[in-house]
Every structure is written in structure tokens, then in C-alpha cells.
Amino acid sequence: MTRRHASKFFPSVIAQATLAAAVAVSAGALVGCKKAPPANADAAAQQALLVSPEDVQTMGNSDFATGPVITGSIQPEKRADLRAEVQAVVLQVLKENGERVKKGELLVRLDDTAIRDSLTSADESVRASDQSFDQAERQFQRMKTLQGQGMVSLQAMEDAEIRRNNTQSDLVAAKARAASARQQLQRTEARAPFDGLVSERKVSAGDTAQVGKELVKVIDPATMRFEGLVSADAMAELKLGETVYFKVNGVESGDFQGRVRRIDASANPTTRQVAVLVDFVGEKAPTVAGLYAEGRVQTQSISALMLAEAAIQREGDKAFAWVLGGDGKLAKVALKLGQRDDRLAQYQVLEGLKAGDRILRRPGSSLSDGRHFEMSKPAAASAAPAASAASGG
Known part of the structure; x- marks a missing residue:
């Protein structure tokens, strides 16, 4: 082979050898990466759960109140439904829902022209x-005087007495009609029967109020009580x-x-429940009527092992707790x-x-059965050595 041809052949051989060496090095590196496991994988799996004393509850017996369940609503003892007592058109509604009223204050005025x-x-x-x-x-x-003097007959005197009695009856009847008309006039004004709040306005100006139609409702929020129902079985x-404890x-x-x-x-013949009236004790009652309430009448108290709801984990119908x-x-x-x-x-x-x-008071969802745990030291105890070390330095 001539020197000129050799100079053309050797560079391609050298390039191929260099490429093969690079591929071999890369393959070795990939194999090395696949075989090398992470150094901290087992350590993460075996890491102990750090538990603070505040997260631990020690089980013990406590009082457990038992008794029938009571449901109902909060209602005021003093409440009044003001209704129209005459048929007339509503001229004015002077109070809106939630506004405070004083006893005797005018709330609704009806047309009184005809009355x-x-x-x-x-x-x-x-x-x-x-x-x-x-x-x-x-x-x-x-x-009467003339009859005593003998100048008129007894019949004439009696006729005069009858006329007097008849006119007296007419006067009494006329006064009764006037009193009735005056009472009807007063009924064209709906006034607050006591101090309280307007809970519901039923009419507006321009409505025709028939006899018995609701105009406004007034309640006294200071007289709230719990009107509940209990099963007749209890x-x-x-x-x-x-x-009674209730929410x-x-x-x-x-x-x-x-x-x-x-x-x-x-008991109610339809629901078979008994109505129970409960007064609030020791705390300020809600000021809004009609709120739903539910609780339990504490008929007896027993000692039992009690567990807070937050410490219970549920899986379907089953319940579990995590014990240290x-x-x-x-x-x-x-x-x-x-x-x-x-x-x-x-x-x-x-x-x-x-x-x-x-x-555990509030267990998480990532816990596993058999996992190790360690109790953490209270913050005050861990801070004490650091403080003594600082003073010693």
C-alpha cells in the first residue's frame, strides 16, 4: 500500500475506535447508575414518628350523660300576631322587619274614612x-206635679213616663253605637302590645286587609326558650x-x-312525640326565633370510658384508634x-x-401499624440546658 493511500485510511480507523470507546464508557456509567441504591432509602422507611405530649391522651373513666334526645326550635314566650279587625285598605306600614318597637307604638294604619x-x-x-x-x-x-194637684189624669202622667223611658232607651242605644264606632276607629291602628322587635311584616301600603288578615308579628327576644319534642317512649x-344540653x-x-x-x-297523635318546654340557664339565649335546636335531656349520669371523636379513625362501618x-x-x-x-x-x-x-388525639392518615415512635421533650425542658450552657460560656 502506498503512503498516500495509508494516510487516507488510518484517520477513519482512529475515529471509529474513539467512538467505540466513548460508547463503552457511557454504557458502564448507565449500568453503574442502575445498580447504585439511594443511601437514605432504608433510613427514611425506619424513621421514628416524633410525638409531643400534647398529642397524647391517656384513657380514663369520665361522666357520661344519658337520656332521651330532644329536638325543636327556639321560640319567644312573648309573641303576638297582629291581625286586621276591620276591613279596610292599608294606608301605612311604619316598621320593617327587625326594627325595635315600644309598647303602644303605631305599626300599621288602615283607612278609617268610612268608620x-x-x-x-x-x-x-x-x-x-x-x-x-x-x-x-x-x-x-x-x-207628675199637675197630677199631684189633680189637674191632669193619672193616664196622662203614665203616658209622659212611657215617652221618657222610650227616649232614654234611644239615648242608651245611640251611645252604644257611638262607642262601637269609636272602637272600630281604634282598630284601624295596629299598635305594639309590648316592647320588642317586628319579626315579620305581612302587608304593604295599598293592600286590602280583610278581617283576620295578618298584619305584623311582634316578638320579645328577651323571652326565648327551647320548645322541643321528645319521643313518647321516653x-x-x-x-x-x-x-338539658343542646346545640x-x-x-x-x-x-x-x-x-x-x-x-x-x-302526645301528638301523628308523630307520637311529647312537647317539652325548656328554659335557658346561665347563658344568654339567641335573639333569633325559629332556629333549629337538638340535644339530650340528662336523665342520669354514669361513669364510662369516653373517647373524643377527633381521635377516632373510620373505615366504612369500622372504627379504630392508634395506641402508643x-x-x-x-x-x-x-x-x-x-x-x-x-x-x-x-x-x-x-x-x-x-x-x-x-x-393519639388527632391521628393522621399516613400512619402505619407497628411504626416506631419517640416522645419529644417539652419546650421548657429543652430550653433549660441551652440557657445554662449560655450562662456558663
Whole structure:
């Protein structure tokens, strides 16, 4: 082979050799990456759960209030439905829903034109009847005097007395018609029967109010009470003065406490429930009427193992709790729950736990059975060595 041809051949051979070496190095690097596991994979899997003392609840017996469930609404004791007592057109509605009113304050005014005309006519009849009676009375007195002197007959005197009595009857009837017209005139004005609030306005100016039509509703928010219903099956458990714990929808101030004031003597024939009246005790009652309320009448209190609802994990119909074992491992324990204490949001534990068990108050969803845990030191205890070290330096 000539030198010129060799110079053309060797560069391509060298290039191919260099490329093959580079491919081999790359393949080795890929194989090395596939075989090398992460250094901290096992450590992450075996990392202990750090638990603070605030996250741990020690099980123990506590009082559990039992009794029949009561449902109902918050209603004022003083409430009035003002209705039209005469047929007339509504001229003015002076108060709106939620506005405060004073006793005797005008709320609704009806058209009184026709009634005023009737009153004027009745007053004129009274005036005319009064004049006729006065005249008949004077005539009777004259006849009585003349009859005593023998100048007129007894029959003439009796006729004068009859006329006097008739005019007196006409006067009484005229006064009654005038009083009725005046009363009708007063009924064209709807006034507040007591201090309170307008809870519902039923009419507007221009409406025709028939007799019996609702105009406005007035309530006294200071007289709220719980009007509840209890199943007739639990009627034997109810007693006057028993404590009631209940919640009110829309009110975020927690549970309310009440006391049974009245128990109806008969049950509703349709629902088979007994009406119970409960007064608020110790706390300010809601000021809004009609709010739904639900609770329990505390007929008796027993000692039981109670568990907060936040510490319970549910999987379908099953309930579990996470127990901190003495071996430093978490244990997922199945529970059998009893009744719920609505006042404290706790359940009675029938099986699965015992007094003295330590459980997580608010377990997360990523826990695993058998996982190790460690108790963290309180903040005050961990800060004390650091402070002493700083002073020593």
C-alpha cells in the first residue's frame, strides 16, 4: 500500500475506535447508575414518628350523660300576631322587619274614612237622643206635679213616663253605637302590645286587609326558650327541672344548658312525640326565633370510658384508634363504640381500649401499624440546658 493511500485510511480507523470507546464508557456509567441504591432509602422507611405530649391522651373513666334526645326550635314566650279587625285598605306600614318597637307604638294604619263617617253619625244620634230625653224628662216631671194637684189624669202622667223611658232607651242605644264606632276607629291602628322587635311584616301600603288578615308579628327576644319534642317512649324518663344540653344551628357559642319547665300531658297523635318546654340557664339565649335546636335531656349520669371523636379513625362501618405501645411502636386497635355524648362530642368505648392506654388525639392518615415512635421533650425542658450552657460560656 502506498503512503498516500495509508494516510487516507488510518484517520477513519482512529475515529471509529474513539467512538467505540466513548460508547463503552457511557454504557458502564448507565449500568453503574442502575445498580447504585439511594443511601437514605432504608433510613427514611425506619424513621421514628416524633410525638409531643400534647398529642397524647391517656384513657380514663369520665361522666357520661344519658337520656332521651330532644329536638325543636327556639321560640319567644312573648309573641303576638297582629291581625286586621276591620276591613279596610292599608294606608301605612311604619316598621320593617327587625326594627325595635315600644309598647303602644303605631305599626300599621288602615283607612278609617268610612268608620269616621259612622262615628260622626253616631255622635249626632247621641246628641239628638239626649235632647229628646231631656225634653221627655221635663214633660214627665210637669205631668207628675199637675197630677199631684189633680189637674191632669193619672193616664196622662203614665203616658209622659212611657215617652221618657222610650227616649232614654234611644239615648242608651245611640251611645252604644257611638262607642262601637269609636272602637272600630281604634282598630284601624295596629299598635305594639309590648316592647320588642317586628319579626315579620305581612302587608304593604295599598293592600286590602280583610278581617283576620295578618298584619305584623311582634316578638320579645328577651323571652326565648327551647320548645322541643321528645319521643313518647321516653316520657317515663322525663321530670320537671332536669338539665338539658343542646346545640342551636347557626349559633357558634357552643352548647347551651337549659332546664325542663313543662311537659305536656299528651302526645301528638301523628308523630307520637311529647312537647317539652325548656328554659335557658346561665347563658344568654339567641335573639333569633325559629332556629333549629337538638340535644339530650340528662336523665342520669354514669361513669364510662369516653373517647373524643377527633381521635377516632373510620373505615366504612369500622372504627379504630392508634395506641402508643410500651415497646415504642404504634398499634392500630379496632373499637366497639357505644352512645355519643353530644355535649362533649365523645363516644362511649365498649371494647378495644382500657383505662391507662395512651392514644393519639388527632391521628393522621399516613400512619402505619407497628411504626416506631419517640416522645419529644417539652419546650421548657429543652430550653433549660441551652440557657445554662449560655450562662456558663
